[in-house]
Amino acid sequence: MGYALVIAAGILQGAFILPMKLTKKWDWENTWFVYALTGFLIFPWLFLLLTIPHPATVLTTTSLRSLLLVEGFGLGWGIGATTFGLGVRRLGMALGYTIIIGLVATAGTLIPMAVMAPEKLGQPQGLLMLASLALVLIGLALCAWGGKLREPEHNSARNGPRSSFGAGLAICIASGLLSSCANLGFAFGGEYVRRAMELGAPESLAGNSIWAPLTLPLFFCNAGYCVWLMRRNKNGRLLLLKGTLCHWGLAGLMGLMWIGGFFLYAPGARRLGSLGTSVGWAVMMSTMVITANILGLISGEWKGASRKAYRLAVGGVAFLVLAICFVGYANQL
Numbered sequence: 001m002g003y004a005l006v007i008a009a010g011i012l013q014g015a016f017i018l019p020m021k022l023t024k025k026w027d028w029e030n031t032w033f034v035y036a037l038t039g040f041l042i043f044p045w046l047f048l049l050l051t052i053p054h055p056a057t058v059l060t061t062t063s064l065r066s067l068l069l070v071e072g073f074g075l076g077w078g079i080g081a082t083t084f085g086l087g088v089r090r091l092g093m094a095l096g097y098t099i100i101i102g103l104v105a106t107a108g109t110l111i112p113m114a115v116m117a118p119e120k121l122g123q124p125q126g127l128l129m130l131a132s133l134a135l136v137l138i139g140l141a142l143c144a145w146g147g148k149l150r151e152p153e154h155n156s157a158r159n160g161p162r163s164s165f166g167a168g169l170a171i172c173i174a175s176g177l178l179s180s181c182a183n184l185g186f187a188f189g190g191e192y193v194r195r196a197m198e199l200g201a202p203e204s205l206a207g208n209s210i211w212a213p214l215t216l217p218l219f220f221c222n223a224g225y226c227v228w229l230m231r232r233n234k235n236g237r238l239l240l241l242k243g244t245l246c247h248w249g250l251a252g253l254m255g256l257m258w259i260g261g262f263f264l265y266a267p268g269a270r271r272l273g274s275l276g277t278s279v280g281w282a283v284m285m286s287t288m289v290i291t292a293n294i295l296g297l298i299s300g301e302w303k304g305a306s307r308k309a310y311r312l313a314v315g316g317v318a319f320l321v322l323a324i325c326f327v328g329y330a331n332q333l
Contacts, residue, residue, distance in 0.1 A: 001268075001271055002267075002268045002269070002270075002271030002272040002280070003268070003272070003283065004268070005264045005265070005267055005268030005271070006264070006265060006268035006269065006272070006280045006283045006284050006287075007283065007284075007287050008261075008264050008268075009260075009261040009262065009263075009264035009265040009268060009284050009287075010261070010283065010284040010285070010286065010287025010288045010290075010291065011261075011287055011288075011291050012257045012258070012260050012261035012264070013257075013258065013261040013262075013284065013287075013288045013291075014287060014288035014289070014290070014291025014292040014295070015257060015291055015292075015295060016254050016257035016258040016261070017088060017254065017292075018295055018299070019250040019251070019253050019254050020035075020250075020251075020254065021299060022246075022247075022250055023244075023247045023250050023251060025238065025241060025243065025244050025247060026238050026239075026241075026244065026247050027229075027233065027235050027238065028086075028089055028229075029225075029226040029229035029230050029233070029235070030226075030230065030235065030236075030238050030239055030247075031247065031250075031251050031254075032222060032226050032251075033222075033223055033226035033227065033230070033239075033251075034239070034247075034248055034251035034252060034255075035251045035252075035254040035255050035258070036218070036219055036222035036223045036226065036255070037219070037223060037255070038251065038252045038254075038255030038256065039215075039254065039255025039256070039258040039259045040081075040215045040216075040218040040219035040222060040223075040255070040259075041215070041216070041219040041223075042255070043255055043256055043259045043260075044211045044212040044215045044259055045212045047208050047211070047212075047259070047263060048208055048209060048211070048212040051201070051205045051208045052196050052199075052201050052205065052206070052208055052209050053196075053199050053200040053201055054199045054200070055209070055212075057199060058192065058195050058196050058199060058201075058209050059192075059209075059212075059213065061195060062191050062192055062195055063191060066188075066189055066191040066192065067213070069185070069188045069189060070185050070188075070189040070192070070210065070213050070214050071213065071214075071216070071217055073181040073182075073184045073185030073188070073189075073214065074181070074185055074213070074214045074215065074216060074217035074218060075181075075217040075221070076178045076181035077178065077179060077181040077182045077185065077214070077215075077217070077218055078217040078218040078219075078220065078221030078222060079178050079221055080174070080175045080176070080177070080178030080179030080180075080181065080182075081175075081179060081218050081221070081222055082221055082222050082225050083171050083172075083174050083175035083178070084100055084175040084179060086171050086175075087099075087100060087168060087171040087172035087175050088100070088172075090167070090168030090171065091165070091168040091169065091172060092296060092301040092302075096168070096172050098139075098143050098289055098292070098293060098316065098317055098320055099140055099143055099169070099172040099173065099176060100172050100175050100176040100179065101176070101285050101288050101289050101292070101320075102136050102139055102140060102176065102289070102320040102323065102324070103136070103140075103173065103176025103177055103179075103180065104176050104179045104180045104182070104183075104285060105136075105281065105282055105285030105286070105289075105323075105324045106132065106133055106136050106180075106323065106324075107176070107177060107180035108179075108180035108182065108183035108184065108281050108285070109129070109183070109278045109281050109282050110129055110133075111180065111184060112183065112184065112187040112188075112277060112278060113126070113129070113278055115188075124330075125330045126330075128326055128329070128330035129326070129330045131326065132323040132324075132326035132330070133323070135319050135320070135322055135323035135326065136319075136320060136323045138316075138319045139315075139316045139317070139318070139319030139320035139322075139323060140316065140320070141316070142312050142313070142315045142316030142319060143312070143313055143316030143317065143320070145312050145316075146305075146308075146309045146310070146311070146312030146313035146314075146315075146316060149305070149306060149308060149309035149312065182214075182262075183277065183281045185210070185214045186207075186210060186214070186266070186269075186277065187277045189210045189213075189214065192209045192210040192213070193206045193207055193209060193210060193266075194206075195209070196208075196209035203267070203270060204267040204270075205267065206266075206270075207263075207265075207266025207267060207269075207270065208263060208266065210266075211259065211262055211263070211266075215259070261284075265280060265284055268280055268284075269281070282324050282325075285324055286321055286324040286325060289317065289320060289321055289324065290321065293317055
């Protein structure tokens, strides 16, 4: 059941950005604002109120240390989430997702172990994790090379900002490193979960207590940036444009799919044992990469690319998926 929940979470996380392709009457910042409003603010707090007994007590009786840790990681995650949308828009769903998630998976799995169990880094388990980093670097290099070869055809066909491949790659790398704060916040914010269980929350739902405070900085980072863009570009009126009611629904669906993945991840990871945070994270990230690349291929992002570019990208994806599998296997030793 733990693996089933984590895999389902990965599918939702891998597919959540797909509805953005259909919000064609809006600019990026319009869609991302509604997505941030629903996924980072409305749904996390709604699920907290619906699934956690005495939510106010849980939030107010948790230690200041846990609060600062969670909000700090949430801030890093918020910046990563903002650059995530920009990176995927510039490099495409398949390539952008792969680079970002490859880094998120590795950092989000290794850092908790390095802090909480550093002695394991010199054991076969830790050495296998370090070997996976080499696979990640090879995979990223192949994906970057393939994306660079694809760039002329892809830039001419893609709607959105005309930016260099190097800029898009830098954005994706920054997003990947910062977005790993998601799992760090969950791993080091366990006091929220324990407090929720003490106040009567079932173990399967107790993890919901952490997402509302953890995603609050995400909302302010992403919504604030989107509001700034809308004011600069004078396109805030597009939110009220006639015939865009479905866009609100699509952006809201993005938010529901995104936070829904984390709501499934929390009980799934807890069912995977003492190393569930690391094992579950690796499995979820792997599923996300596979889902995103299948959807990117189906949606025609690589249409017109040369065979060499396609082969390099496929090889890069294979290395990244293999690296994530290595991390998951290492955590079970």
